[in-house]
Amino acid sequence: MKSRTTCCRELERWLEPATFKALGEPSRAALLMLLAGTPGPRTVGELAAELPIDLSVVSRHLKVLKDVGVVTAERSGKEVRYRLACGDLVHMLRNLADALESCCPTGITELEAGR
Amino acid sequence: MKSRTTCCRELERWLEPATFKALGEPSRAALLMLLAGTPGPRTVGELAAELPIDLSVVSRHLKVLKDVGVVTAERSGKEVRYRLACGDLVHMLRNLADALESCCPTGITELEAGR
DNA sequence: TATATATTTGCACCATGGTGCATTTATGCA
């Protein structure tokens, strides 16, 4: 098990507020699920067609997700194809879980969780 | 590997916007790190003493974290001891990571991550 | 160049929410 000071550095590294704020907005969470729901990239128009919000708003949400590295964008002619950065996201979540687990004394944790 | 429809249900289950919104606020992220940084519970006053915000604000932030299950509260005399629900949080993060991984075709994912 | 389509950006509106101060509530003790 890592030391407590080490786990705190790890926590600070992976608990990026901007990323969680990006994922914490319902419309953006819906976008993420749409992107995860089908293989391959999707255009802004395709995504907007499946949500009850304006295309321009979808474009802005995708920019937010791109800025925190949750999605990647690639222009293809007139369209821009957005793709979920699945590997990076999974990597972040697992590292954060590991960091938290390093911090929390397992015994107490299990007790608290009531299992 | 789970089917795509299954992974979407799992995603919807674990990608709770309220939880991520709670973690996406810098002051609350700081609270989480303080709670993870030392073993055992902390009182509102102790936590407020380590942050540049008013005690009342800390109290409110802790309520938000409690409402989404990130921390637990236990009154002990005049004090209220807040504790990180570490096990639940780790559980949620790992399940979310698994759901995402089930959705994303691994080959494409690895390519995107540039590894 | 002119036109059409896809996306982004400027703008204004408005809801949400983070903040501090003052007050209230909860608890323990004399």
Add this chain to the structure above:
DNA sequence: TGCATAAATGCACCATGGTGCAAATATATA
């Protein structure tokens, strides 16, 4: 009961940000 301490709540202020519409930009094609 009265007083002191810890925490929560009411309130007002203000910054942030989600939203739609219109205009601007990017790209392909005639």
